[in-house]
Amino acid sequence: MELSEFNKYAHEIVDWITGYYRHIEDFAVKSPVSPGEIIRNLPEAPPSAGEPMEDILADFRQKILPGMTHWQSPKFFAYFPANSSYPSILAEFLTASLGAQCMSWETSPAATELEEQIMKWLIGMIGLPSDWSGVIQDTASTGTLAALICARERATGFLVNEEGFPPNRKFRIYCSSEAHSSIEKGAKIAGIGKQNVVRIPVDANLAMVPGELEKQIQSDISQGYFPLCIVAAIGTTGTTAIDPLLPIAKISEQYKTWLHIDAAFAGTALVLPEYRWMIEGIELADSFVFNPHKWMFTNFDCSAYFVKDKETLVRTFEIFPEYLKTAAGNRVNNYRDWGIPLGRRFRALKLWFVLRSFGVEGIQERIRKHIQLAVWFEMQAAQHPDFELMAPRSMNVVCFRYKPSPVTDQDQLNRLNMELKESLNATGNIYLSHTKVHDCVTLRMVVAQTHVEQRHVEQAWNQIINIAATLR
Numbered sequence: 001m002e003l004s005e006f007n008k009y010a011h012e013i014v015d016w017i018t019g020y021y022r023h024i025e026d027f028a029v030k031s032p033v034s035p036g037e038i039i040r041n042l043p044e045a046p047p048s049a050g051e052p053m054e055d056i057l058a059d060f061r062q063k064i065l066p067g068m069t070h071w072q073s074p075k076f077f078a079y080f081p082a083n084s085s086y087p088s089i090l091a092e093f094l095t096a097s098l099g100a101q102c103m104s105w106e107t108s109p110a111a112t113e114l115e116e117q118i119m120k121w122l123i124g125m126i127g128l129p130s131d132w133s134g135v136i137q138d139t140a141s142t143g144t145l146a147a148l149i150c151a152r153e154r155a156t157g158f159l160v161n162e163e164g165f166p167p168n169r170k171f172r173i174y175c176s177s178e179a180h181s182s183i184e185k186g187a188k189i190a191g192i193g194k195q196n197v198v199r200i201p202v203d204a205n206l207a208m209v210p211g212e213l214e215k216q217i218q219s220d221i222s223q224g225y226f227p228l229c230i231v232a233a234i235g236t237t238g239t240t241a242i243d244p245l246l247p248i249a250k251i252s253e254q255y256k257t258w259l260h261i262d263a264a265f266a267g268t269a270l271v272l273p274e275y276r277w278m279i280e281g282i283e284l285a286d287s288f289v290f291n292p293h294k295w296m297f298t299n300f301d302c303s304a305y306f307v308k309d310k311e312t313l314v315r316t317f318e319i320f321p322e323y324l325k326t327a328a329g330n331r332v333n334n335y336r337d338w339g340i341p342l343g344r345r346f347r348a349l350k351l352w353f354v355l356r357s358f359g360v361e362g363i364q365e366r367i368r369k370h371i372q373l374a375v376w377f378e379m380q381a382a383q384h385p386d387f388e389l390m391a392p393r394s395m396n397v398v399c400f401r402y403k404p405s406p407v408t409d410q411d412q413l414n415r416l417n418m419e420l421k422e423s424l425n426a427t428g429n430i431y432l433s434h435t436k437v438h439d440c441v442t443l444r445m446v447v448a449q450t451h452v453e454q455r456h457v458e459q460a461w462n463q464i465i466n467i468a469a470t471l472r
Contacts, residue, residue, distance in 0.1 A: 001053065005053070009053050009057070012057070013057075016057075017089070021072070021086075024070060024072060024073050024074075025073060025074065025075065027070045027073065027428075028070075028428025028429075029069065029070050029073045029075045029076050029425075029428060029429070029430060029431040030069050030078075030425045030428065030431045031066065031067050031068055031069045032066075032426070032428065033066060033067045037067070038063065038064070038066075038067040041063045042063065069431070071084075072084050072449070072450070072451075073431075073449070074449050074450075074451045074452040074453065074456045075429060075430050075431065075449075075456055075459075075460070076431050076449050077430065077431060077432055077444075077445050077446050077447065077449075077460060078431045078432055078433035078444070078446065079433050079444075079446065080237070080264075080265045080294050080295070080446060080448070081294060081295065081446065081448045081449050081450075082293055082294065082299075082300040083293065083294065083295060083296070083297050083298070083448065083449065083450045084297065084298075084299045084300075084450065085297035085298070085354060085357075085358075085450050086357075087350075087353040087354050087356075087357035087358075088297060088298050088299045088350045088353060088354050089299065090353060091299075091349045091350035091352070091353035091354075092299055092350055094349060095345065095346045095347075095349050095350065098346060100346050101343050101344070102115075102335070102344045102345065102346050103334070103335070103336040103342055103343055103344050104332075104334040104335070104336055105332035105333060105334055106334075108346065109332075111346045111348060111349075112332060112333055112334075112335060114348045114349065114352055115135070115136055115333075115335065115347075115348035116333055118136075118348050118351050118352055118355070119133070119134030119135065119136070119304065119306070120134075121355060122134060122292075122304055122306075123306065125270075125271050125360055126267060126268075126270035126271055126290070127270055127273075127276045127279060127282075128279075128282060128288060128306055129282065129283050129308070131308075132288075132306050132307060132308055133306065133307055133310040133313075134304055134305060134306040134307075135305055135306075135313075135335055135338040135339060136302060136303065136304060136305070136335075136347045136348060136351070137289070137303040137304075137305045137339055138301040138302075138303060138341075139291070139301055139303050140180075140182065140262060140264035140289045140290070140291050140303050141180075141182035141185065141186070142303065142305075142339065142340060143287070143289035143303055143305035144180075144182050144183060144186050144231065144260060144262060144289060145182070145185075145186040145189055145190065145340065146287075146305060146313070146316075146317070146339050146340060147186075147229065147231075147258065147260035147286070147287040147289075147305075148173065148183075148186045148187060148190045148192065148228075148229055148258075148260075149190050149316055149317075150258065150286075150287070150307070150312050150313055150316045151228050151229040151257070151258030151260070151286075152171065152190055152191075152192065152228065153312070153315070153316045154258065154312050155171070155226065155228055155258075156169070158315060158316070160191070161316065165191060168224075169226055170196065170224060170225045170226060171192045171196055171225070171226050171228040171229075172196050172198055172217075172220050172225045172226065172227050172228055173187055173192060173196060173197045173198065173228055173229045173230075173231065174197075174198050174200055174213055174216065174217065174227070174229070174230045174231070174257075175197065175198075175199060175200065175208075175230070175231040175232075175233070176199065176200050176201075176202050176206075176207065176208035176233060176236070176241075176243055177199040177200065177201060177202055178202055178206050178207075178208075178233065178236040178237075178238055178239065178241055179199065179231060179233050179236065179262070180233070180236070180237050180262060180264070182262075183197055183231050183262075184197050192228070196225075198216055198220070200212050200213045200216060202241065205241055205242075205391075205392050206236065206238070206239050206241035206391055206392075206437070207241045207242055207243050207244060208232065208233070208243040208244070208248065210244060210247040210248055210251060213230070213248065213251055214251050217251070217255055217257075221255075227255050227256075227257045228257060228258065229257055229258040229259070229260060230248060230251070230252050230257050230258070230259050230260070231260045231261075231262055232245055232248050232249075232259065232260070232261050232262070232285075233261075233262050233263075234261055234262065234263035234266050234267060234278050234279065235263055235264070235265050235266025235267070235269075235394070235395070237264075237265075237435075238391075238399075238435035238436070238437070238442075238444075239390075239391040239392075239394075239397065239399050239435065239437065239442075239444075240265065240266055240393075240394045240395055240396075240397045241391070241392075241394065242266070242278050242394055245261065245278070245279055245280060245281040245282065245285070246280045246281030246284075247281075248281070249281035249282075249284035249285060250281070250284065252284065252285075253284050258286045258287070259284065259285040259286050259287075260285070260286060260287045260288070260289075261279070261282070261285050261287070261288040261289070262289060263278075263279075263288060263289065263290040264289060264290055264291045264294060264303075265290075265291065265294045265295055265448075266278070266290075266295075266394070266395060267288075267289070267290020267291070267304075268290060268291075268292070268294065268295035268296045268363075268367060269295075269367060269371075269395050270290075271360065271363055271364050271367060272364055272367060272368065275395075285308065286307065286308050286309070287305065287306065287307045287308070288305075288306045288307075289303060289304065289305045289306070290303070290304055291303045291304070292304055292351055292354070294448075295367070295370075295448050296351075296354065296363065297354050297358065297363070297366070297450050298350055298351050298354045299350055301347070302347045302350065302351055305339070310338075313338055314337050314338060317337050317338060317339060317340065318337035319336070319337065319342075366450075370396045370447050370448050370452065371395055371396045371447075373396070373447045373452065373454060373457045374393060374395070374396040374397065374398055374445070374447040375393070376454070376457060377398050377445055377447065377457055377460075377461060378393050378398045378400075380461050381398060381400040381461075384465065385405065386402060386403065386404045386405065386465075386468065386472075387400055387401065387402055387403065387465075387468075388400065388401060388403050390437045390440060390442040391437050391442070396446065396447045396448055397444060397445070397446050397447075398444070398445040398447075399435070399437060399442045399443070399444055399445075400442070400443055400445065401413065401417050401440065401441065401442050401443055402416060402417050402420050402443075402464075402468045402471075404416075404468075404472045410439070410440060413440065413441070414440065414441040416471060417434070417441040417442070417443060418434070418441055419471055420443070420464075420467060420468055420471055421433075421434055421443055423467050423470075423471065424463060424464060424467050427463065427467070429459070429463055430459075430460050430463050430464075432444065432445065433446075445460070
């Protein structure tokens with residue numbers, strides 16, 4: 001492809017993107033294709049000769065697009081969002097065009113220094129201690145893994161990195177029974193073992209019970225285990241439950257464990273002063289992660305990971321092969337040493353575009369709006385005789401289920417709610433996901449998509465009650 005041809009198709013693609021967002025509500029939110037349907041329409045082998053770009057774009061529209069779920073649709077209420085925004089998309093154009101590998105200051109000084117400054121901005125925006133340091137990771141799962149490895153190295157005097165695990169040292173990691181699966185995956189990868197992740201009981205709000213945590217730690221110590229790390233959740237995946245940070249932090253301080261805070265989705269709410277109560281005690285923690293790519297309108301992937309002691313982080317991951325040594329040395333941040341990958345994308349650029357385009361007040365306004373829309377939906381579900389709320393709403397996630405008065409059997413209610421979810425998603429006009437609360441199938445209404453409006457939430461509620469009525 002020549003530059004002139006690139007220019008032609010670049011304009012065509014931008015026009016397509018504009019039209020896509022203008023008409024995104026016309027697409028079925030969840031792809032209706034069956035397993036194997038896409039691959040059957042793809043050639044068995046790559047072309048031997050290059051093909052015209054117009055043919056490739058035509059196949060994108062005809063063969064690929066039907067198999068895509070439209071995460072940017074304002075009718076998307078499932079999982080947690082992977083939000084985008086127009087300024088973020090523009091920044092992605094530039095990031096792709098520069099094609100920079102930003103592993104160190106030397107390889108792109110502006111990428112490193114912009115990231116450093118953006119992380120300072122975020123520290124101020126969400127109320128973290130001003131002397132903490134931050135780095136952009138790909139996902140919160142990677143941030144949590146980094147925290148577990150740092151905890152392992154600090155506890156062993158960095159011995160595991162050098163020699164492997166010491167004999168007779170049995171580590172334990174603690175989290176609530178509602179915590180994210182990435183903790184178990186991280187424990188496996190870090191060599192600590194899935195069986196050594198201890199899940200602590202939760203209270204009526206589905207938040208970790210500090211007394212149960214301390215009791216478990218004391219029991220483990222008496223059996224020869226070494227308490228390594230506590231992971232507190234600020235917004236669990238299922239219900240956005242908030243673990244009580246301050247009492248957990250005091251327990252962590254007493255038993256000298258690493259304290260990591262997983263705020264992957266809910267961390268964005270900390271831009272609102274009225275939600276800063278969620279991190280009371282943060283000064284006693286060691287690390288914190290949240291995802292701007294979930295609720296801060298920044299394209300996936302972009303995860304903000306913060307640490308109290310950057311020296312432990314760097315010492316855990318730093319490498320000094322000859323080909324990476326530079327004249328700048330330790331006078332700069334080389335972010336390749338702040339996490340697991342060596343290669344790094346220029347993620348800071350899109351976050352910079354978003355923060356400058358929205359401004360702090362613009363982000364706050366939209367987050368408050370999402371919460372208000374969730375409050376409206378919660379009121380509808382609470383007041384309807386055939387529905388019930390299944391967990392306290394902390395922010396913008398409403399957990400509810402269909403429970404028509406004649407039905408009391410829990411297995412039947414579970415089947416009914418799964419049928420309701422699948423029937424709703426099959427319409428293409430809404431996309432919901434589910435969780436389980438006390439073994440009860442629970443539908444989740446996540447009001448967080450960048451462009452969602454009151455009418456979308458009202459339409460969703462009307463569809464829910466109408467489809468539910470047909471099932472009864």
